[in-house]
Amino acid sequence: MKLAFVLDQLDSIKIDKDSSFAMMREAAGRGHQLFVMQQGDIVWKDKLVIGFSRKLTLINQRDKRSHWYQESLSEAIPLQEFDAVLMRKDPPFDMEYVYSTYLLELAEQRGAFVINSPRSIRDHNEKLAIAKFPQFIPPTLVTRQEFLIREFLNEHDDIVLKPLDGMGGASVFRIHSADHNISVILEMLTHYGTRTIMAQRFLPEISQGDKRILLIAGKPAPFALARKPRPGETRGNLAAGGIGTAQPLSERDLEIANTVGPQLYKQGLMLVGLDVIGDSVTEINVTSPTGMQEITNQTGYNVAGMMIDALEKCM
Structure with missing residues (x-):
């Protein structure tokens, strides 16, 4: 080829x-x-x-x-x-x-x-695409209206805010209802109400890792990369200092992957990275998903080989 x-x-x-x-x-x-x-x-x-x-x-x-x-x-x-x-x-x-x-x-x-x-x-915006699979996502709000974000914060008390065009954990904030910096954070992220952002209920399962599940030709690699936040952090992204540990997919991981994977593959998305915290999908990465080498180095499973196998079958 x-x-x-x-x-x-x-x-x-x-x-x-x-x-x-x-x-x-x-x-x-x-x-x-x-x-x-x-x-x-x-x-x-x-x-x-x-x-x-x-x-x-x-x-x-x-x-x-x-x-x-x-x-x-x-x-x-x-x-x-x-x-x-x-x-x-x-x-x-x-x-x-x-x-x-x-x-x-x-x-x-x-x-x-x-x-x-x-x-x-x-x-498939990597943040918004999760809305296509509402059965698998945490409580989520997408808006640029401050009063709606404040209502969402009052309802859930502990939330995460993120821009829709971010990567690697950049500009992701966790805020509590008692936080003294809510106004300035909202002003900064929404550019004074002119830019749409996403709010999600904080998932304490992040302490066990933000799992990257790789989907190749609609099927999951058998191991996820659980990216655990470093001390004092709530972001598991490797770019933000998270530590990645490969682990077998759980039953819930498989349920999510086996539902989402074939639907995305039908739309021409051969290589996808799902981000899963606990039992919830938080992002669907379609641009340049990573994690292959970390999984292979820790488990011996050749993820890149799975990808090239899929390409060869298409020829």
Whole structure:
């Protein structure tokens, strides 16, 4: 297969943690060809979506201290000439990201196979998408109206506030009804009532970890990565200092995954990361879900192999 990865700068990738690298290493080990490009390399030209792509060769793949890749000179290749194009650009999901999904959707119309589906990425905001599965979510409010947030806080006493476009736990606040900073937090997050945010009842089960469940082609990997907050924190995100511990899926985890997974896969979302705290889904990650390497290193289960298996079955 010829696989094209849309990524951030290669030098920014941490090869001991990055899931895109895990997939590239697995694919290269099976003899597949790798190509890389960035968002700015995707263009509409001569009625085609072109990727100014560079062929990638992995070297020193297991030594994070060494230079780990070689790449060729850039070559203009229509995206439909690849067997698959994997959109793995990290958020923020800004307008440049949206423009990239428009271009990738045009490429699909000419026969390109894009993962995840550009339209479905746009349609599944990673915070709001949980509303499509209300049976699995905690008490949740989405609004920019301060009085509604205050009512929600009075009802639940202990809540979490988050922007709809955040990542890695950025700008996530936990507030109590007796908090003296409620007004300034609401002003900051809602930009004085001009920006919509999400409020959720605080889930004390976060102490046992914010579980990342990886769904591949509609099926869950058998282990979740429980990201436990460091002392003094309520965010389990690895980017916020959380500690990840792999653990088998619980019965509830499986119930959620086996319900949500097939529905998302039907919409072209081949690789999804569910965030589950206790028994509740709190986010559905569709842009560039992570956690593969941590699960594999701790359990021996080859998550990247599961992903490349799924790709090979599509060919």
